[in-house]
Amino acid sequence: MSTPSSLRMVPARVLDVGGGTGVHAEWLVKDGYDVTLVDPVPRHVEAASAVCPAVVGDARELPESDDAFDVVQLFGPLYHLPDPADRRRALAEASRVAKPGGLIAAAAINRYASLFEHVTYAHLHAERIHDSVSKILETAVYDGARGFTLSYFHRAEELVAELVASGLEDVRVFGIEGPAWSLVKAAEQQPGDGPTEDLIASALAAARLAEPYPELLSASSHLLAVGKVAAGIDS
Structure with a gap:
């Protein structure tokens, strides 16, 4: 028996900002999400168009309407x-196009990754x-x-502060x-067969064990911050 149309789940709408050739969008589409991709590089957009609707655009001035997406990701x-004013504009634009109560997910490179x-x-x-590396740590x-490429490296607390400041x-x-x-990566660089399955499993276990402890965030190469857009107030 088919599911009545009124009870069918509507897939969440995701805007993939700076999504490149669609590497993240591809698995989201396969999982049933309705994905639109925005990237400033035309050849990236051309490649991503094979995965989902894709348009050329700038994270600081998104070509999308207000309150249109359930999730906006900036990976x-x-x-x-590197200019903090540009990052503020990108986060403000992500919030603008997200629905009230929607999620913003933003990736950053950890200050100490290099x-x-x-x-x-x-x-x-x-x-x-x-x-x-010394200059990256300093500046x-x-x-x-x-x-x-030209890049900015965040500390975890700084990344949180930027998302909170954006509302x-x-x-x-x-x-x-x-x-x-870094232990897994070091094993990849050495002669031989590379990291063992046990080392990879242990590294995954360490990542999960570390999640409740903010002081361990500084040891990860990349950071992912997730925040919720403030819900509107009904009149």
Whole structure:
């Protein structure tokens, strides 16, 4: 017997801001979500169009109407916007297009990620790398001179503060990889078969165990903050 149309679940609408070629949108679509993607790079949008509706746009001025989405995810814009005013605009735009009570999920690169990562490559002691990482720790900004793009690196408490300042409620922050990710990455760099299944399982267990303890967030490579848009007041 088919489900009456009035009882069918309407999929949540998700706006994937800075979604690139659709790497995150693809699995959301497969799980039944109604996804729209926005990215500033035309060739990314062209590729993502094979996954979901996709348009060229800027996180600071979204080409979407007010109160249109149940979830807005920014899995890149905040760390590609080193100017705090630009990050505020991106978060304000995400809140504008989200429904009252909707969720905003924003990713950030951890301030200390480059220090941990370059230890795993065993070249942090090299003068050029050492000076570059030292500057990131001091200024929170990478200038994009070599390898990676211009980027901003957050501390966990700073990321929470930015979401709260934008008016979001019930903000929580998670360490995406957890405190043992660098051990797995170091094992990948060594000769041989790479990290064992037991090491990967242990790293996942460490990530889950660390979630209630904010002081362990600084050991993760990336951070994910989730907040709720304030619900409207009925007249």
